[in-house]
Amino acid sequence: MKVRYQQVSPYQVRAEAIAYFLPSDEPYRTATLDRIREEFPSVAPALSSTDASGKRGTALLAYAADQDRSRKVVLVGVGQTNELTAETFRRAASTAARRVQNGIRSCALVLPEWSPLTAEDTAYAIVEGAVLGSYKFGRYKTVDPPEQLEEISILGTERSVTVRRAIEQAAIVCKGVYLARDLANMPGNDLYPETLAEYARQASMEAGFRVEVFTKRKIEQLKMGGLLAVNQGSVRPPVFIVMEWRGGKSKDAPIVLVGKGITFDTGGISIKPAERMGEMKMDMHGAASVIGTLYAAAKLKLPVNVVGLVPATENMPSGSAYRPGDIIRFMNGKTAEIDNTDAEGRLILADALTYAERYSPKAVVDIATLTGACVIALGHVTTGLMGTDRLLLERIKVAAEKTGEYVCELPLYDEYLEQIKSDVADVKNSGGRPAGAITAALFLKHFIGNYPWAHLDIAGTGMAPKEGPYTPKGGTGVGVRLFVEMLRSWDTGT
Numbered sequence: 001m002k003v004r005y006q007q008v009s010p011y012q013v014r015a016e017a018i019a020y021f022l023p024s025d026e027p028y029r030t031a032t033l034d035r036i037r038e039e040f041p042s043v044a045p046a047l048s049s050t051d052a053s054g055k056r057g058t059a060l061l062a063y064a065a066d067q068d069r070s071r072k073v074v075l076v077g078v079g080q081t082n083e084l085t086a087e088t089f090r091r092a093a094s095t096a097a098r099r100v101q102n103g104i105r106s107c108a109l110v111l112p113e114w115s116p117l118t119a120e121d122t123a124y125a126i127v128e129g130a131v132l133g134s135y136k137f138g139r140y141k142t143v144d145p146p147e148q149l150e151e152i153s154i155l156g157t158e159r160s161v162t163v164r165r166a167i168e169q170a171a172i173v174c175k176g177v178y179l180a181r182d183l184a185n186m187p188g189n190d191l192y193p194e195t196l197a198e199y200a201r202q203a204s205m206e207a208g209f210r211v212e213v214f215t216k217r218k219i220e221q222l223k224m225g226g227l228l229a230v231n232q233g234s235v236r237p238p239v240f241i242v243m244e245w246r247g248g249k250s251k252d253a254p255i256v257l258v259g260k261g262i263t264f265d266t267g268g269i270s271i272k273p274a275e276r277m278g279e280m281k282m283d284m285h286g287a288a289s290v291i292g293t294l295y296a297a298a299k300l301k302l303p304v305n306v307v308g309l310v311p312a313t314e315n316m317p318s319g320s321a322y323r324p325g326d327i328i329r330f331m332n333g334k335t336a337e338i339d340n341t342d343a344e345g346r347l348i349l350a351d352a353l354t355y356a357e358r359y360s361p362k363a364v365v366d367i368a369t370l371t372g373a374c375v376i377a378l379g380h381v382t383t384g385l386m387g388t389d390r391l392l393l394e395r396i397k398v399a400a401e402k403t404g405e406y407v408c409e410l411p412l413y414d415e416y417l418e419q420i421k422s423d424v425a426d427v428k429n430s431g432g433r434p435a436g437a438i439t440a441a442l443f444l445k446h447f448i449g450n451y452p453w454a455h456l457d458i459a460g461t462g463m464a465p466k467e468g469p470y471t472p473k474g475g476t477g478v479g480v481r482l483f484v485e486m487l488r489s490w491d492t493g494t
């Protein structure tokens with residue numbers, strides 16, 4: 001998708017559709033409608049319709065008669081100007097892009113002059129909404145592939161380097177989100193540990209970060225017993241992907257992001273029911289979010305050091321699979337009793353959290369489609385947030401507020417530890433149904449090193465059962481914008 005800023009009038013722009021944001025309060029509403037009448041006189045009749053109210057969530061599509069063709073003109077209501085936020089613009093821009101999408105390649109959106117946000121923030125949000133809202137996963141459709149917008153222009157009257165820059169940056173971040181969505185949506189027959197590593201490599205070459213892929217032999221040498229146990233049932237070897245973007249000072253400790261990379265989760269011997277098991281092709285969404293973040297961080301040349309770690313394997317049942325009752329030993333020497341082979345994510349993350357210690361990191365944040373319990377607690381709207389470090393948790397909350405990727409903190413009280421006590425090993429991998437998201441995080445806590453740690457459970461927010469305001473059905477790409485925002489504001493605190 002091409003995204004750019006253009007300093008031309010809506011009438012002159014070479015785009016097949018033009019979108020205007022329409023506020024509901026005066027004088028802005030009338031001023032906007034007057035402007036449209038002037039630029040596209042042929043749509044004037046539609047503008048006096050009650051549909052042109054400017055109410056938030058509404059949209060009016062009209063066709064302007066040009067010399068040789070007709071162009072779509074869409075008006076998207078945004079409500080009261082004094083209540084406008086970045087999120088309003090994201091949603092409205094997505095509505096615009098989705099509304100005009102059929103049969104066209106290019107859409108221009110008019111940057112409103114009455115926005116209470118800065119022109120930069122407004123443009124940034126509009127790009128996010130238009131690009132993210134128009135995503136299509138079409139690569140497997142050979143018949144009637146979905147139509148995807150190819151060009152988005154933001155139209156402004158002023159020549160502004162900063163607005164241009166904001167648009168470029170938003171486009172880069174959205175590309176990272178697209179990458180995460182594509183990886184999450186790809187099926188397990190094409191996306192498995194080795195191909196996931198290959199995609200990480202491709203991203204690294206395009207964006208300019210480093211990547212190293214540990215194969216099974218190296219994983220064995222490192223004694224990553226959690227990753228190896230989960231991998232036992234699969235005919236496909238595991239990988240451990242290490243990505244590094246060093247945009248900060250060379251001596252600066254990095255921020256480490258860890259993503260769960262289960263490329264397909266059958267549950268293993270504790271097999272899942274057949275119904276909707278196919279969704280478990282997205283069980284590597286955490287990994288996808290980390291890869292998408294590294295891509296964006298490197299492309300943006302963020303002045304921070306970031307490491308991405310992805311332990312990846314399938315979780316399959318077979319004659320060689322690990323079993324309930326097994327006792328496994330992790331890289332840090334600790335042992336776990338396997339109560340349920342479907343609680344596999346925490347086992348592979350455990351080794352990655354141990355490995356993270358090598359970097360003496362400033363902080364470690366893991367992201368994982370970890371528990372069904374988190375979906376029950378927070379649905380598909382809000383990511384579960386847990387962790388040990390107040391400041392880190394607050395940073396994440398602030399970034400979430402800014403990006404509209406909601407998070408909600410769940411408590412890690414010691415009282416819950418009882419559920420994962422084992423009679424025979426240091427810890428048990430399942431704590432049963434009550435507070436499942438919390439006991440999973442407490443399991444991870446056994447494996448953290450001497451660093452601030454936070455954990456994001458995206459089981460609900462990563463896999464969407466239906467389209468959202470600017471997210472598609474399926475892999476949402478959640479986490480990329482949140483992480484980029486967290487990294488971007490790490491030192492400035494803004």
Ligand code: BES
Pocket residue numbers: 265267283340342343344345369370371372373375429430431432436459460463
């Ligand atoms: N990948 C699943 C979690 C999941 C469930 C993600 C539904 C998205 C939607 C994870 O590996 C899992 O199976 N967790 C178990 C843990 C239990 C056995 C303790 C769960 O949540 O049921």
Ligand code: MN
Pocket residue numbers: 265267315341342343344345
């Ligand atoms: Mn599982």
Ligand code: ZN
Pocket residue numbers: 262265283342344345369370
């Ligand atoms: Zn899983």
